[in-house]
Amino acid sequence: MEILPIIKKVSLHIFIYILIFSFVGWGIAQWILTPKDKQRVDIVKIEKETLSFYDLQAEIGKLSSSIPLFKTDGLENADVYTQATALKKKWIDHTLFSKFAVEKDLVFTDDIFVSQLREIDLFHKDGLFSLESLNTMLPFTGFNNRTLRTEMEMQYLSTTIKDTILTEEPSSNLARAIHKSRNQTKIADIAVVSVDDIKIDDLPTEKELKQVYNRSKSILFNNLESKIFEIITVDISNGKERTREIAYDIEEMLITSDNSMSIVAKKFGAKYNKSDKIIKSQLQMLGTDDEKILKQIWELGLNIESEPIEVENSFIIVKAVEHISAHKKSFEESREDLVSEWRYNEQKKRAYLKANKILKNAKAGKWNDNKITTDTKIHSRKPFARGKDYTTEHEYVFKTKVNESRLFTTRSVADNETVVAYVIVNNVENVSENQFKMTDSLRQESIEVMNKFLVDSYSLWLSKKYKLEQNMMAFDNLFSIDK
Numbered sequence: 001m002e003i004l005p006i007i008k009k010v011s012l013h014i015f016i017y018i019l020i021f022s023f024v025g026w027g028i029a030q031w032i033l034t035p036k037d038k039q040r041v042d043i044v045k046i047e048k049e050t051l052s053f054y055d056l057q058a059e060i061g062k063l064s065s066s067i068p069l070f071k072t073d074g075l076e077n078a079d080v081y082t083q084a085t086a087l088k089k090k091w092i093d094h095t096l097f098s099k100f101a102v103e104k105d106l107v108f109t110d111d112i113f114v115s116q117l118r119e120i121d122l123f124h125k126d127g128l129f130s131l132e133s134l135n136t137m138l139p140f141t142g143f144n145n146r147t148l149r150t151e152m153e154m155q156y157l158s159t160t161i162k163d164t165i166l167t168e169e170p171s172s173n174l175a176r177a178i179h180k181s182r183n184q185t186k187i188a189d190i191a192v193v194s195v196d197d198i199k200i201d202d203l204p205t206e207k208e209l210k211q212v213y214n215r216s217k218s219i220l221f222n223n224l225e226s227k228i229f230e231i232i233t234v235d236i237s238n239g240k241e242r243t244r245e246i247a248y249d250i251e252e253m254l255i256t257s258d259n260s261m262s263i264v265a266k267k268f269g270a271k272y273n274k275s276d277k278i279i280k281s282q283l284q285m286l287g288t289d290d291e292k293i294l295k296q297i298w299e300l301g302l303n304i305e306s307e308p309i310e311v312e313n314s315f316i317i318v319k320a321v322e323h324i325s326a327h328k329k330s331f332e333e334s335r336e337d338l339v340s341e342w343r344y345n346e347q348k349k350r351a352y353l354k355a356n357k358i359l360k361n362a363k364a365g366k367w368n369d370n371k372i373t374t375d376t377k378i379h380s381r382k383p384f385a386r387g388k389d390y391t392t393e394h395e396y397v398f399k400t401k402v403n404e405s406r407l408f409t410t411r412s413v414a415d416n417e418t419v420v421a422y423v424i425v426n427n428v429e430n431v432s433e434n435q436f437k438m439t440d441s442l443r444q445e446s447i448e449v450m451n452k453f454l455v456d457s458y459s460l461w462l463s464k465k466y467k468l469e470q471n472m473m474a475f476d477n478l479f480s481i482d483k
Contacts, residue, residue, distance in 0.1 A: 094157075096462040190423065191355075216338075225326040227322065229275045355407055384397045
C-alpha cells in the first residue's frame with residue numbers, strides 16, 4: 001500500500017484540528033463541577049476496556065491546556081456536549097481499530113511513525129523536515145508527542161483497515177438514481193394565467209360594491225383602535241443626568257401650571273409635536289421597543305402626562321389627547337378601496353374561468369385550440385430538467401403524472417403584494433432512459449455514497465464484534481448544558 005495518500009490524510013486532519021481549536025476552544029475546567037462518584041461512571045465499554053466520565057473529562061482538560069494561543073474569549077465553554085461527543089467517538093474508533101489491528105498483526109511501528117511525521121508540511125523548514133519546526137509548531141496543534149502519535153496511529157489503522165473494503169467502481173443503480181434525481185427531464189404542455197394580467201375595463205354597480213362591503217372582513221374597511229399623542233422630546237445634548245433633570249422640570253411645570261405642552265416645550269427649548277392616529281402596533285415609532293414601557297404609554301388616561309421616558313438619545317414626555325375606538329368604515333369612506341377589491345375579485349374569477357377552459361381543452365385532447373393572449377402564456381412540449389433554472393412550474397410538472405392534466409394555484413410575493421396565477425400542466429412525458437448519460441462528477445458521487453455505506457456498515461460490524469456498549473443516559477446527563 002502506498003504511504004503518501006495516508007500521509008496526506010494525516011496532514012489534512014492536523015490542519016483541521018488547528019482550525020477547530022482556533023475557532024471553538026476547549027476550556028471547560030471551570031464549567032463542569034460534578035461529584036466524585038459521577039467521575040467513576042463508565043460512559044463506554046468495549047469488552048474489558050472502559051471510558052469513564054473522569055477519563056473523558058481529563059482528555060478535554062488536556063486539550064484545553066494545550067492550545068493557549070488559540071483560545072477565544074467567551075467561547076471556551078461554548079459546546080461541551082459536542083466536544084465530549086467528538087472525543088468519545090475518537091476513543092471508540094481507536095479502540096475498535098486497535099483491537100482489529102492486533103487480531104490481524106497490523107502494527108504502527110516506529111519506522112512508520114517517523115516516516116509519516118517527516119512528510120507533514122507543518123513541520124518543514126525550507127522544504128525539509130525540521131526538529132525546530134516540530135518543537136515550535138506542535139504546541140499549537142492541540143497535540144503533544146504522545147497524543148500526536150496516538151492520532152497518527154488511529155489514522156493509519158483506520159485508513160489501512162478501511163481501504164480493504166473501499167471501492168472505486170460506482171453502483172450502476174445508485175448512479176442512475178442520483179442522475180435521475182438531479183437531472184431527470186420531463187416534457188409537458190404548460191399554460192400560466194396570471195390574475196394581474198387579466199384586464200378589467202368595466203366598473204362595478206352600486207349593488208356589487210355593497211355586496212363587497214357587507215361580506216368583506218378586510219382591514220381596509222376597518223379602523224382599528226387608535227390614539228393621538230402630544231410628545232415633548234428633550235435631546236441628550238448636555239449629558240444624560242442633566243437631560244433627565246430638565247425632563248423632570250418639564251413634567252413638574254406641566255402638572256403645576258395650566259400651560260399647554262407646546263408652550264412648556266418652548267420655554268425649555270425642547271421639541272414638541274402632535275402625532276397622527278397611532279394604533280397599538282405602531283407605538284415603537286416613539287423611540288423604544290420596551291414592551292413594558294409601550295404598554296404603560298398605551299394605557300395612559302386621556303390628557304394625563306407620562307413621566308419622563310428614556311428612549312434612544314433623548315427623554316420623552318407623552319400625553320394621549322384623543323382616543324378613537326375601533327369601528328368599521330362607512331360605505332362612502334370605503335368606496336375607493338371597495339372598487340379595488342371588486343376589480344381584484346373579478347380578475348381572480350375570470351382568470352379561474354379561463355384556466356378551467358384551457359384545462360377542459362387539454363383533457364379533450366385539444367391543447368392546440370388554446371390561444372396565446374396577453375394574459376395567458378402557453379407552451380407546447382416544453383422540456384423541464386431538475387436542477388436547471390428551477391421554477392414553480394418545474395415543481396408542478398414533476399407533481400403531474402404521465403398523461404395527466406392538472407390545474408394548480410400558485411402564489412408569489414412581489415413588492416409586498418401577493419401575485420396569484422393558475423398553472424395548467426398537460427400531457428407529461430418522461431425522457432426515455434436511453435438518453436441517460438452519467439458524468440464523471442456523478443460517477444464520483446456514486447462511489448463516495450457507496451463507500452460511506454460500506455464504512456458505516458463496517459464500523460457497525462466492528463461494534464458488534466467487540467461488544468460495544470454505551471451509557472447514553474449517563475453521558476447526556478453529565479455533559480449536556482441543559483442539565
